Structures are given as structure tokens and as C-alpha cells.
Amino acid sequence: MSQTREDTSQQGHNSAINFQPQVTSALANSQLRGNFDKAMTGLMHKRSSAFADWDLDALRDLGQAIRQRALRQLPDLLEQLERQCQANGIQVHWARDGDEACRVITEICQQRQAKTVIKGKSMVTEEMELNTHLEQRGYSVLESDLGEYIVQMAKETPSHIIMPAIHKNTAEIADLMHTMTGVERREDAHYLTDQARQQLREKFMQADVGISGVNFAVADSGTLCLVENEGNGRLTTTTPPCHIAVTGIEKVVPSLTDIAPLLSLLTRSATGQSITTYVNMISRPRQPGEQDGPEAVHLVLVDNGRSDIYQDDELAQTLQCIRCGACMNHCPVYTRIGGHAYGTTYPGPIGQVLMPQLLGLEQTPDFASASSLCGSCGEVCPVRIPLPSLLLRLRREAVDGDKTRPSTVPGHGSKRSGLESLIWRFWRIVHRHPLLYRQSTRLASQLRALSPKRLGGWTRYRSAPKLAKTTLHSAMNARSGRQQP
């Protein structure tokens, strides 16, 4: 299964994400499942070896503390970041939503009379569909991260936030590159990477504007931190005369001392690396007398729903995310259906928590429930986002299920159905009345020969559960010799 950019227009969604049919087709695609299984298994092993010599619980406590402290001071830190960046010569822009961010970036391109834009990897620009926006206005946009380059060539969207083309194996990439760029068809990752590098190298030199994401923005020094493995991030941010860095407003941290622990967690959690090949710390445009670097650097701070999430103490933990992708790599659901089945920018557990808050629960009706609550995501999250608890919170919001706690997420209550409410009311009555419970369970055991052999989705894969001859209540009652009422 592949997903084209047109399929996933997220802003101004008029209809809900079509999760179930996408799941069905993903599960039927054995090639896709094999690709994900192999890749995710490898990533899990790499992560666990990378942390083997660390006190991981203590490091995760530190990561969580740093992110929570930063979020508590978020408004102040953002203003400090703006002041420091401006003092360093970086121009700062604020964007309320994706559309506004796209407009800001287009205006910068217009002012520079740019024609070609080269991009480093950035999930927030995927969120706002920046490429489509720029292309519609006549700019040529080229993704320079190898995975993004492949995905762009295939006219697809990323299926993973760190490894955008992880859904494809070498043979599929060889076919694609052969068809699209005319290189020899060879199933050789080194050869294909080398070809892509040669194709891209020239484009860096020609580009008028480089656009990148940001991993962490440091408030007290005005430094933009960007990690990558291919050198494309460094080329994107230094070769073109203008660099535009785009980030969600939650990525700010107080000071440079916060960066070391976060980087230790990020790269090990994401790819099992002690450190990425490149760590870029960008603090100013080219200064007089310097030979390299862009003459102009812009920072676009994008809200796009984050301030709304920030209002709720529990849900604000979503914003702790440092986008490592470990929750996806360890998710048994993601591993089986792949990233495209979710149909949103962010897939996997963090996507299941974040996207309903950004798009509304009515647009993402299956997201909170598509989890066995196995807890793997919460166990590996480097900043201890309680993902299973947040999924439970969203399930509760989806049905307005708690009178003592008002629902706040957009689209709350959209999954509350009269029939289900009736079933739960019945369930509640039976289980609140011990005598009724004992009588009905005993009756069920006695009539167990009549119990149904087909139970919807359950018996598609399993035989029906068999009621025991007697209940534990009866057995314990007989054992104690007491008379059951």
C-alpha cells in the first residue's frame, strides 16, 4: 500500500480518517508487513544495545524533568528565544497555524526572489503540507534527506517520523530510482545512496533557500540544534544564501546544558546511535569575514494547535515529545499496519495521542481505541510521556465517559452511541448487584451448551470461549460449606 500526498490532505478535513480500510489493506500486504517487521525488530535491538551501559530509568527521569520544566516556562522561554535569536541576527516569525506558517515562508521566498528550495527533514513542514503550498506557487521544492527524497519521488508521505521510507525495501527503492532518475537498477543500498548523493549534491549548490526543521531551540543562547546522519542538514542550512528553520513552539529548552541529556536520549532511542553523524548548532547567519553560511537565517515558530494542548495539564505531556519514534518502533500495532494506515502526519502511539488533539476526535474516531494498551510505548518513551494513560484519557473523552471530569478535547463525545450506553448501563446493573451477578453467571454456566459459537471479530481468528461448568463463586461456596443465597 502506498499513500499519495493527495490522499492525506489534513487541514480542512471534511471527513474522518479512513482508518479501517487502510488497516485491512495494510494487513493484507505481506511485503509491507515484512518490511516493517524487519526494520522495527532491528531498531528495537539497536536501542536496547545503545542503552545497555546506562542507568536508563535515571536518564529518562532527567529527560522528563527537562522537558516538563521547559514546558512550564514555555511562554517566557519563547520570548527569550526570540530576543536571543534576534540579537544573534536570526529573524523570528510567529505562525498561529500551518497556513500562516506557509504564508510566512512563501513571503520570505518571494522577497529573496527565490526559485528553488531545498529541504532537510522536518515533520512540522509535513504537518502544514509546505511542499504542496510552495509547489502550487511555482517554487521547485526538493527533499534532501534520503528517505524523504525517496518518498517525494514516489509521491508518497513519510511512513515513519525518523525513517520516512522505511516501508520500502531495497528492491522497491531500486525500481523507483531506476524509473524516476534512470540510474541502473541495482539492489545495492550503497550504490543507490551514492547515486542519490550525486543527484542531490548539485541541487544544494543551485538552491536559493534551504528549509530545515529543529530538534531543540535553546532559549538563553538563541541556538538551533539539528541532528542528522547524511550531511544533508548541514548542506541545507549552510549552502543556500538563505536558511529558514521551522519548528513547533514546544521544542524550546532553557539552556545548552539541557541539550546533552536530551541528545543522549534522542539518538539512542531513535536509531540506537550514541550520537548522530552530524549535530548542527546554528546560532547566527554568516558574519563579515566568514566564508561559509547563509547570509540570512529565519526561524518560524509554529503553534498549529499546540497552545490548545498546553491548556490541559495532563494532555500537555504530549508536548514533551522529542520525536524519536521509539514508540512506533516498539508498537505491535504500528509494526503490523505501518505508518500510512494511520493516514496522518504522525503515526503510531504518539500520533494516536497527538492527532486527535490536533484534528479533533470526530476526525480520528479509531485512534484512541487502536491499541491493546500493552504499555510498550510508555515503557520506551525517553521523556516518559504516559502514552497508555493519554490513550485512556482520549477514549474517555470520545464517549464523554466521566461525569466528574469535564471533556476538553475537540470532538469529545463524538463516539458516544445510544446502544453502547445501554449495554454499559446493563453491565453496570449486573455488576453492582452481587445477587443478580451470581444468579446470572450461574445460569450462564448451566446453559453453557447454548452459548454462541460465533462472536463477530473474535471468532474470525479464534474459537469461542467456553464457559466453565461451575463458577468460582459456586465452587468456593461449596468449599466453605456456606449456603449461597
Added chain:
Amino acid sequence: MSQPVLLYPSKPDKVYLFGTCLVDLFYPEAGLAGVDLLEREGIEVIYPQDQTCCGQPAYTSGRNDEARAVAQAQLNLFPGDWPVVVPSGSCAGMMRHHYPKLFEGTEDAEKARKLAARVWDLADFLVNVCQIKLTDTGEPVTIALHTSCSSRREMRVADSGPALLRQLNNVTLVEPAKVTECCGFGGSFAVRHADISGAMANDKVAALAQTGCDRFLSTDCGCLMNLTGVAEKQKTGLSGEHLLSFLWQRSQSNREV
């Protein structure tokens, strides 16, 4: 932050058994085996007849109001200060870790917190509180163990199953590939997302079968119902049972050592 560590109590004279609704209806022999094992350790087991369900099905469906109503009916059933042991990981996890959140801000908050702190997984209780010593009376057998995600990641007692089985001399314990991965049960998940759940369950049964085990065991009735259901539907010949049932059968003919 990391979960607070609860200290194990010293071995008590009495415990309460919260049997759970799945054991009550589908696996009473597992509950009885738990009682037998505890009684052999000299512990009196009290089974309050008014217990029904911990409330988890409603809770994981977002129906906190219904979950709280049913959970509230359980809060008064354990008035003594004795531990409450539970023969299924996810129900133990519900009571230990989720009751305090469910009742937070209500008049039952204190009661829920106090009960939660007394809840133990039965297998873990046998190992770490009773310090049980088992003598194997069975024929040689190869066993694979599936530990539930709740036991592993919520109750953090994944080591108790192997600790018990390793005491049995004639049992060879084998580990399936991806041992920590979920079996795909997840309560309503298995019905709402039947195809994803089915794919996970199929993979887990295949991994168990690949070990060449004679039988598999689980510590959680949800997982057990899921996996035995798949194994039976696929006619793999692989059968499963609850860890506690197996332990009792293997060690019952020699009472006190």
C-alpha cells in the same frame, strides 16, 4: 517519574482472593489452584461472595462512570487489613494502579488508595511473600510461558512465572521469540480492531508453537482465552492453561516436604 516501589508484606495468616470475572466464568480451576497453593502455605483464603468485576472493561472503554460504579461495589468487600491477591495480571493492575486515579477527587479516594496498596498478583505473592518451595511430581515436559503485558509492564512481576517454573525439576522452560510482545488481546481491542488483534495473536501463537513446547502457560486469563482460542481455531494441537493450574497439578501429590 519512576513508579513508587511497594514493599512486600511479611507472610500473613489470611488473604482475600479477588477471583476476577474471567476466572469466575471461564477458568475457575485457576482460582481454585491459587487457593490450594495458598492454603498449602498455611494461609487462610477468604473469598467474599459479593465480588463481581474490577471494572476494567468499562475503564478501558472510556466509560469511567460505569467503571467507578462497579469498582465502588468492590471497595467494601475487603475490610480486614490482609492482602488482596488476584490470579490475573490485568485485573491486579487495574486495582493497584488505576483505582487511585479512577477515584481521585471522589469521597472514596482514600479507601481506593488503601485497597490499591494491598493488591498483589497471586503468582508474585507466592514467590515473594510466601517464598514458596515447589517439588515437581510430574513427568518431563517442555513449557513456554506467556507473561501478560500487565504483569510485565504494569505490575512488574514478569520474573515470578519463571521463578516458579524453575523450581520444577522436570519442567524445561523455553522462551518464544519476541517474548515481551503483546499477544493482541487488549479487551475490547480484540473486537473493535479484530484484524490487528488477530494478526498479533496469530504471530504470538506461531512463536509459541515454534519453541516446540508441549504446552504453554499464561498468567492472565485474557491472554489465555485469546491464545488458546487461536491455537484451537488453527488446529495447531497446542494447548494452554493458567500458570496456577499447572503449578498445582505438578506439585499436589506431595503435600508438605
